[in-house]
Amino acid sequence: MTINISAIDAAIVIGYMLAVLFFGVWVGRRGGQSSAAYFLGDRSLPWGALLLSIVATETSTVTFLSLPGLAAAAGGNLTFLQITIGYIVGRIFVIFILMPLYFRGQPFTAYEVLESRFGRLSRRTVSSLFLLTRNASDALRLFLTALVLQIVLGLDLTVSVMFIGAVTILYTFIGGAKSVIWNDCIQFVIYMLGAAAAAYIIVGETPGGIDQLMQFAGAENKLQIFDFDTSLIKPGMTFWAGLAGGAFLTAATHGTDQMMVQRYLSAKSRADASLALGISGFIVLAQFAVFLLIGIGLASLFGIGTNSAGVDMKNDQLLAYFVVNYMPIGLLGFTLAAVFAAAMSTLSSSLNSSAAAFINDIYLPTRKSELDERTKLRASRIATITFGIVQTGIAIAFGMIGSNESIVANVLKISGFAAGPVLGLYFLGVFVPRIRQREALTGFVVGIVVLSTIAYATPVHWAWYALTGTLATMMAGRIALVLTDNNNE
16 A cells, blocks of 8 residues: 655655765775775775674664564563673674684685685585575565555555665675775664654654653563563563574674675774674664664554554554654655665675675686686676676565565575574584584584474574574584594594
């Protein structure tokens, strides 16, 4: 259903996206003279920019719209914040255990260390899996973001996908890493200002203001943060799932995923990279708290409680509904721009990191002769635009098939299956000195199979997936090593 917004708001949304394009081109206008400049900003970017880029990259439109829905739901509260404790612990682990691996020499990707430890097959296998899952999941994020643009502006869905995709592809294609990272900084500020504006309007629209909100939150137990239930299948977040699951999830996504590791490799030094990553955990905690508190405000405004139904819509649609129906002209356009800012920061990072992985892990190692920098740069840009076209094509195809939320959820779930097994592969390399490539890859495959079975055949909460995948991979790898040693005796 199309929602008509004012010409002013529509102009703000379109103007913002065009401004992002021109800013990205301007920032990266001198950043494309070599592959190191194109993918890593000449390893010279300041830690503050990397800090905001890390946070913006892991914040998508889904995060921006869905987190308020968790707290707004009947029985919802602040317990999701517990996962940020694990996020902080996981980052500390990455800083001290995995970060040193990436500053030995001058690698371009996270997966080069696998080749030096195990062999080229490991590097290519994991990098290929990254390319597959990253582009599939981010194509769906592009689709979901374009769906918002279609709803608010009345554009055809295919046109919406192509517009967002084209803007993101162009500034990533031309400016490379510098364009992506500095745009991330702007987009972080935009979507947080949008969240702050939404919070301010919610308080103003609530009869009784902040006092009424606090009374409602107390009566509905909305301010509960900790839940020490030890169940593995409890639908909501628990302290143990947040601590253990969140730590392993972050160790995997921020310690082995090219999209994040590329940020560290763009830093001036290992110390700068560690500083940016360490502080980012606390920024994410504060950001999640803001989104969840907005959800509590929405629950109060719309009368969503244990004894009342509230409005007739899904919880993750509440913020979008509020923005379109309660925001004044001008501020509505700005807040919608914030939604697209959250999406574009993730998509641009996806394109740049995918191109880096393909060129350095797949393409260049197959070349019999060394390429000059000009040829490498041309190939890098071709890879960027190719992955942009692939993601746009998948998003358009999904729109033609029709929106099916269960399919979206399942594909996004599949894209996360690799996180735990990949971390397990890295752990085998770090903590099991005797293990070789064959046993390590055996453990990796078994880890994916075990995790897939658990995800689809059991009610285990998703927060435990990364931990489960890591442990299954490590155990299978160790067993394979013992069996190999016994056969060789």
